[in-house]
Amino acid sequence: MSKEKIFVPNIAICIIMDVIGIATYAFPVLGEFGDIVWAPVSGYLFFKLFGGRFGMIGGVLNFLEEVIPFTDVIPSFTIAWFIRKNEADKLIKKPELK
Numbered sequence: 001m002s003k004e005k006i007f008v009p010n011i012a013i014c015i016i017m018d019v020i021g022i023a024t025y026a027f028p029v030l031g032e033f034g035d036i037v038w039a040p041v042s043g044y045l046f047f048k049l050f051g052g053r054f055g056m057i058g059g060v061l062n063f064l065e066e067v068i069p070f071t072d073v074i075p076s077f078t079i080a081w082f083i084r085k086n087e088a089d090k091l092i093k094k095p096e097l098k
Helices: 011-026 031-050 052-067 076-093
Strands: none
Touching: 011 031, 011 076, 031 052, 031 076, 052 076
């Protein structure tokens, strides 16, 4: 049985992506317009960073999080990083059955 390797993106990149998403609150009137511009970019970057089914579903949810007003405070990239890191750690610790 071969071990499948799970890619875990850099936590700093994930935190930066979340900070960019929250930064639109710095401009009260332009903030929601900024979210409309950032939402598709954020969803695409989420998909590219995490890939596969997890990245596709997360990218859609991240897009919705950026488009829906007042939900920018949710650190979706960082939460996804913790989920992916947990999956990778479980895979490493899982004993191989013979």
